[in-house]
Amino acid sequence: MTHTVTLIPGDGIGPEVTEAVVRILNASGVAIEWEEHPAGLLAFERSGQTLPVALIDSIRRNKVALKGPVTTPIAQGFTSVNVGLRKALDLYANLRPVWNLPGVDAKFHGVDLVIVRENTEDLYAGLEHEVVPGVVESLKIITERASTRIAHFAFLHARRNSRRKVTSIHKANIMKLSDGLFLESVRRVAREYTDITYDERIVDAACMQLVMSPGQFDVLVLPNLYGDIVSDLCAGLVGGLGVVGAANLGTEIGVFEAVHGSAPDIAGKNLANPTALLLSAVLMLRHIDEPAAADRIMQALGTVLTTGTVRTRDLGGTASTMEFADAVAKAL
Numbered sequence: 001m002t003h004t005v006t007l008i009p010g011d012g013i014g015p016e017v018t019e020a021v022v023r024i025l026n027a028s029g030v031a032i033e034w035e036e037h038p039a040g041l042l043a044f045e046r047s048g049q050t051l052p053v054a055l056i057d058s059i060r061r062n063k064v065a066l067k068g069p070v071t072t073p074i075a076q077g078f079t080s081v082n083v084g085l086r087k088a089l090d091l092y093a094n095l096r097p098v099w100n101l102p103g104v105d106a107k108f109h110g111v112d113l114v115i116v117r118e119n120t121e122d123l124y125a126g127l128e129h130e131v132v133p134g135v136v137e138s139l140k141i142i143t144e145r146a147s148t149r150i151a152h153f154a155f156l157h158a159r160r161n162s163r164r165k166v167t168s169i170h171k172a173n174i175m176k177l178s179d180g181l182f183l184e185s186v187r188r189v190a191r192e193y194t195d196i197t198y199d200e201r202i203v204d205a206a207c208m209q210l211v212m213s214p215g216q217f218d219v220l221v222l223p224n225l226y227g228d229i230v231s232d233l234c235a236g237l238v239g240g241l242g243v244v245g246a247a248n249l250g251t252e253i254g255v256f257e258a259v260h261g262s263a264p265d266i267a268g269k270n271l272a273n274p275t276a277l278l279l280s281a282v283l284m285l286r287h288i289d290e291p292a293a294a295d296r297i298m299q300a301l302g303t304v305l306t307t308g309t310v311r312t313r314d315l316g317g318t319a320s321t322m323e324f325a326d327a328v329a330k331a332l
């Protein structure tokens with residue numbers, strides 16, 4: 001069967017890592033027809049829209065997309081294309097499995113946790129205004145509906161993947177209403193999953209415990225902003241942003257992208273590690289029911305990483321993005 005998948009090359013290192021991953025997927029033998037669409041600045045220059053209707057239509061039709069990172073201007077300019085895409089397609093769950101890859105040096109070994117980040121609300125609602133000069137207000141939106149939905153996602157994910165525990169992360173001691181509602185919603189859902197242990201952490205203490213002993217965590221469920229921050233922290237535990245994949249999931253649609261951004265500091269230099277997007281693509285292959293191809297790629301990736309002669313710079317090697325991709329394709 002041939003799958004049609006929307007491909008968003010993105011900005012910065014996006015085109016480099018997507019090209020590398022497409023090369024590996026093609027070598028895996030899985031039949032994919034790619035429908036390529038720009039997003040962000042490039043799309044704006046071509047169509048006057050950062051998130052073109054044609055792109056959204058393509059994802060709605062295909063139900064699955066592989067996405068490179070898209071740059072969001074800081075403190076000015078257009079609003080985030082990533083946030084816009086997640087909202088437009090109601091991709092309410094951001095799933096980020098964090099574990100040690102074979103052959104990758106890391107601060108910790110034996111890390112195996114899953115971050116489930118609420119993806120549609122919180123401070124990412126982007127509702128900000130200047131009250132008076134020198135005073136701005138940013139609205140943190142938390143709803144019972146979205147909190148309950150993400151909690152069910154986390155517990156179901158735990159159950160289906162034989163995981164033991166879900167920990168909700170919050171700051172309800174200070175934000176008693178907003179984080180309080182999130183926490184209360186997760187607690188209510190937890191009572192329905194008596195087979196899964198449930199516990200809670202305040203976000204600051206959770207960060208400390210994650211960098212001291214990450215092994216105590218299993219599935220983490222977090223509101224949007226804490227999920228974003230804690231994801232990067234957890235990537236740092238296992239070797240950095242170059243080695244953690246992710247998926248944005250709705251009820252029908254999946255958009256697969258790495259945790260990392262467009263990395264302007266190394267863009268265009270063929271230095272980026274495509275592993276993170278490759279791991280996202282592996283999640284995509286499982287999602288579209290191609291587990292054999294996913295397993296083959298994981299095996300080839302493991303072979304290249306443990307052999308250790310072809311590594312990108314972030315993992316202490318000298319290989320370029322494409323040299324690494326070619327090595328994985330060859331191992332396939």
Ligand code: NAI
Pocket residue numbers: 013017068069070071072073082241242257258259260261262263264265266271272273274276314
């Ligand atoms: P970043 O994740 O792009 O980079 C942080 C650091 O990690 C940089 O030193 C970079 O070189 C390194 N890095 C990231 N990915 C790497 C890879 N695959 N291989 C090797 N090194 C890698 O974060 P930053 O600099 O804060 O954000 C840059 C832009 O990306 C911003 O415009 C931001 O809004 C956007 N962004 C987009 C995301 C998305 O499209 N989903 C997610 C996060 C950020």
